[in-house]
Amino acid sequence: MTPAWTVLRVGALVLLPGCKIVANPDPASAEVPMADDQHMAGRATQIFDEELPAYVQDRAVTAPDLRAALAQGLDAAGTAHGIRPASEGSPWNFILQAEGVVVEADRDSRAAKVMLDTDADGQGDLTVQLGPVIRGTALRDALDFLVFTEFRDQIEFAKLARALNDQAHRRLTLPEGDLTGQRLSVRGAMTLPAADAAWVVVPTALAAP
Numbered sequence: 340m341t342p343a344w345t346v347l348r349v350g351a352l353v354l355l356p357g358c359k360i361v362a363n364p365d366p367a368s369a370e371v372p373m374a375d376d377q378h379m380a381g382r383a384t385q386i387f388d389e390e391l392p393a394y395v396q397d398r399a400v401t402a403p404d405l406r407a408a409l410a411q412g413l414d415a416a417g418t419a420h421g422i423r424p425a426s427e428g429s430p431w432n433f434i435l436q437a438e439g440v441v442v443e444a445d446r447d448s449r450a451a452k453v454m455l456d457t458d459a460d461g462q463g464d465l466t467v468q469l470g471p472v473i474r475g476t477a478l479r480d481a482l483d484f485l486v487f488t489e490f491r492d493q494i495e496f497a498k499l500a501r502a503l504n505d506q507a508h509r510r511l512t513l514p515e516g517d518l519t520g521q522r523l524s525v526r527g528a529m530t531l532p533a534a535d536a537a538w539v540v541v542p543t544a545l546a547a548p
Contacts, residue, residue: 375498383502386482387510394482395434395543398422399526402437402457402465413534422483430532432481435540437465437525438548444518450474453518455525466539467525470508476500478507478541481528507541514547524548
């Protein structure tokens with residue numbers, strides 16, 4: 340060993356007593372704070388397991404009833420059946436119960452979806468998002484027990500919306516193969532910014548009736 344290397348080693352040893360060595364936290368420890376994504380994923384799981392079933396059962400409106408209400412105007416339908424966040428200008432959200440025949444199915448893209456004919460006119464009138472990419476915040480915004488002011492900021496609130504959409508995708512069970520022509524029953528959330536807006540649902544349940 341060269342004298343220079345010996346000096347470096349001795350110097351390092353001399354410096355060690357002044358250093359504080361901190362162990363890496365154990366990820367399994369309850370004292371380790373969870374990242375926002377993990378926390379919101381856990382909250383979304385809790386909502387689906389404990390709060391969503393009864394809530395959806397109580398708040399769901401059938402497709403015929405909602406169409407009849409919308410004929411009187413969006414605000415009339417929203418007042419009777421909808422949920423709207425407190426912030427000014429927020430659109431109405433609805434928990435919809437519908438049944439129809441699949442007239443179009445896309446199961447290959449990341450934003451997979453099916454379109455149902457729910458009024459027996461042969462035309463698709465309800466889009467059901469299957470995911471894994473599910474767009475929008477309808478599911479979060481249709482749950483009136485989720486209040487923005489109870490979250491740290493808009494970013495955390497947005498992460499909850501995504502976590503809820505992820506849960507909706509993961510819990511779907513569909514038959515293999517082409518769904519076209521099959522009859523499906525769906526229950527889920529949708530946002531309507533206008534009375535004549537397209538119906539696009541984030542499903543909480545989807546199955547053959």
